Amino acid sequence: MTELPITPEPLNEEERATYEWQSWVPGFGEPGQERLKGASVLISRVGGLGSVVAYELAAAGVGKLVLAHAGNVKHSDLNRQLLMTHSQLGKPRIESAERRLRELNPHIEIVPVAENISEENVERLVGEVDLVVDCAPLFEERFLMNREAVRQSKPMVECAMYDLEAQITTIIPGETPCLSCLFPEAPPAWKREFPVFGAVSGTVGCMAAMETIKLIAGLGETLASKLLTMDLRTMRFHSHRISRRADCAICGA
């Protein structure tokens, strides 16, 4: 695995105590924790998937989280968007997300952005971080982040769910297929609202957080050039090999 250009940040005593149990993981240790502290991640959005990704990365001590999500908390968010709380109904989602994360870990930097990914902000937001976790519910936003991540040579953990099914892959520009290699155009049948249990988005959200930690720390094997699909109705998991498209409009030579 190519090592990401991250400058490790030394830990203080409180951080050593906080992250002690994960520092026992072979191949991670204090050097891995210092890399997490020195790393920055963009998560968009922080709904069913992104809430869990952000929560796990905050707990693990990733130094800077840039979160992008527009709109106010609604009742129908609460079955899965675990950073949104009942007391925040009607208030901005991004404020609820930031508050919950600060309660969990007051020592990391959180950059709340009350916008969804758009043509206007994508270059700047991707430019602020070392890597991206794509948790958007619309292909338009996913394609924008993919284009920008490829252009800026930043890895992107790509995860999505529908009903009791989910998929995840890790995109490393120049090495693996990008999102447009898999889907060269926006699928006609996709709708913004979809059937979802929080436990399904949470499952793949945790996997995406683990992929992110592995990429930052150089730990284990990632899902580079592999698409992991899962069906939680039957508990069937498949790891499919995927390849680049030579004629890809985004990453093709």
Place this chain on the structure above:
Amino acid sequence: MIVTIQCFAQLARSAGGADHELNLDDGATAQDALRLFAENSSEETRALLFTETGELQPTILLFLDEEPLLFSEPAPMRERSTLFIATPIAGG
């Protein structure tokens, strides 16, 4: 030979379930299997798989026993092979 078509996400919902067994002639390809599956499916399912002009929808991913498959390159199926067909998902 008996092979399995395994549908993912919206396709599974439209086809009434993930797994569909097909009985194919020896020497049949994954492409034959896909066309036969589509022929036996509802109009809605067929539209998820093929365009009006009969081409595979460009956003469909095919895997034959977990290896990527291009619809343009005929691939022989074996007894008990699984052809996995994924429609794209973006749920966040």
